[in-house]
Amino acid sequence: MIREFQVQGVPVSELARRYDTPLFVYDGTVLRDRFHGLRDRLHPAMEIFYSLKANPNISVCALLHSFGARAEVSSLVELTTALRAGVPPQQVIFLGPGKSRQELAACLDTGIYAVVCESIPEVALVDELARGRGVKAPVALRVNPRFAVKRSGLAMGGKPRQFGIDEEELFDRTDLVKRFPDVDLMGVQVYMGTRILHEAVIVENTTRILDLAERLSDALNLDLRMVDVGGGLGVSYFDGESDLDAQVLTDGLNPVIEDFVARHPGTRLIMELGRYLTAEAGTYVMGVRYTKTSMGERFAVADGGTHHHMAAVGIGSFVKRNFPMAVLNRLDEPPTEEWNVTGPLCTPGDTIGKKVPLPPVRPGDLIGVHRSGAYGPTASPGLFLSHGYPAEVLVHEGRCHLVRERDRPDDLLKRQRLYDPTAHDAADVTH
Numbered sequence: 001m002i003r004e005f006q007v008q009g010v011p012v013s014e015l016a017r018r019y020d021t022p023l024f025v026y027d028g029t030v031l032r033d034r035f036h037g038l039r040d041r042l043h044p045a046m047e048i049f050y051s052l053k054a055n056p057n058i059s060v061c062a063l064l065h066s067f068g069a070r071a072e073v074s075s076l077v078e079l080t081t082a083l084r085a086g087v088p089p090q091q092v093i094f095l096g097p098g099k100s101r102q103e104l105a106a107c108l109d110t111g112i113y114a115v116v117c118e119s120i121p122e123v124a125l126v127d128e129l130a131r132g133r134g135v136k137a138p139v140a141l142r143v144n145p146r147f148a149v150k151r152s153g154l155a156m157g158g159k160p161r162q163f164g165i166d167e168e169e170l171f172d173r174t175d176l177v178k179r180f181p182d183v184d185l186m187g188v189q190v191y192m193g194t195r196i197l198h199e200a201v202i203v204e205n206t207t208r209i210l211d212l213a214e215r216l217s218d219a220l221n222l223d224l225r226m227v228d229v230g231g232g233l234g235v236s237y238f239d240g241e242s243d244l245d246a247q248v249l250t251d252g253l254n255p256v257i258e259d260f261v262a263r264h265p266g267t268r269l270i271m272e273l274g275r276y277l278t279a280e281a282g283t284y285v286m287g288v289r290y291t292k293t294s295m296g297e298r299f300a301v302a303d304g305g306t307h308h309h310m311a312a313v314g315i316g317s318f319v320k321r322n323f324p325m326a327v328l329n330r331l332d333e334p335p336t337e338e339w340n341v342t343g344p345l346c347t348p349g350d351t352i353g354k355k356v357p358l359p360p361v362r363p364g365d366l367i368g369v370h371r372s373g374a375y376g377p378t379a380s381p382g383l384f385l386s387h388g389y390p391a392e393v394l395v396h397e398g399r400c401h402l403v404r405e406r407d408r409p410d411d412l413l414k415r416q417r418l419y420d421p422t423a424h425d426a427a428d429v430t431h
């Protein structure tokens with residue numbers, strides 16, 4: 001018998017038959033195990049907020065929320081997604097460096113737990129909006145700390161950045177609470193960077209962030225009801241990387257949290273996690289259309305590519321490395337050849353894997369990119385060459401749920417307007 005990749009007993013060939021390819025498949029059990037693997041070990045005072053940026057699918061958000069995740073959002077649509085997924089407003093925070101007036105108004109009108117402000121002018125705008133509504137706006141300050149994270153895939157703090165307010169500046173702004181009477185300055189947030197794969201680095205960051213929050217709230221006289229320690233927990237994608245060990249991580253984190261809780265028993269503690277929760281649960285499934293050779297190299301030309309999975313081209317590194325890939329319909333066959341896996345786009349950049357060790361590939365095969373549940377379609381140029389976004393299927397408790405329909409031509413064309421160059425008498429339309 002030929003061994004096939006399955007998601008909770010559903011063979012990949014059946015998924016491809018039912019939903020066509022290319023396709024993202026999410027395994028609800030993996031989502032649950034990722035969440036609980038950490039939740040069950042982590043100090044109970046530390047709440048896990050799901051960063052929708054990693055995968056904004058409403059059903060993924062709803063499922064994670066059913067396990068206990070709260071939501072961290074960064075746009076009006078992400079906010080709407082979280083609320084429609086059933087996350088109560090008091091379990092939602094909104095951050096991002098360039099929030100619009102409309103987004104900030106929505107934060108106040110929906111009554112979310114905190115707006116994380118990233119500049120003083122933003123605090124001023126929130127203050128104005130709150131005054132107009134006769135409410136007091138819950139605001140946490142995002143701090144760009146003096147210290148930088150070591151060994152992260154992408155550092156977000158400790159250097160000149162559009163994110164947050166510099167630590168130095170904040171310590172000089174001792175009038176902040178007085179200056180913005182309609183803002184309730186209730187929290188501190190720091191996000192150091194992403195793709196961290198060393199437990200000790202996360203423990204050290206968390207320690208420093210909690211300490212900074214404490215010093216800052218003393219200096220500014222804040223009523224510190226929330227500290228968001230960011231997160232940045234990575235998952236391994238490439239050769240030579242290894243996954244975080246949740247036990248080792250929480251053995252390091254929990255005493256630090258306990259220490260803080262003892263001094264600030266009423267303060268809500270928040271950790272924001274995106275890829276850590278979703279990456280492993282997703283597989284991008286592509287159908288092979290053609291195989292060929294060019295100047296001695298093999299090419300498998302698939303129906304999917306970088307327009308759905310830009311991250312697979314090598315995130316946070318200049319060396320392009322391959323995500324874990326396999327021929328899903330023939331898992332038993334050893335990888336005896338090297339294949340370039342490419343897509344339908346008219347650019348050499350549409351190479352989703354370079355010289356990937358695979359068994360001999362044939363048209364009709366299903367090639368899968370594993371660990372693709374984060375930063376897939378959401379972080380890819382899905383409109384390039386007007387292919388549109390693929391279907392997404394969630395398998396949970398042995399059943400398949402189509403959680404996003406594939407874009408059809410009409411979906412892509414309906415927001416365009418046809419200007420008819422031959423219709424000369426349209427000139428009387430003015431505006």
Ligand SMILES: *Cc1c(COP(=O)(O)O)cnc(C)c1O
Pocket residue numbers: 051053054095191193194195230231232233272273274275276374
């Ligand atoms: C991107 C981002 C996250 C999520 O990052 P992951 O690496 O997916 O966990 C969390 N918080 C902030 C502020 C972010 O910018």
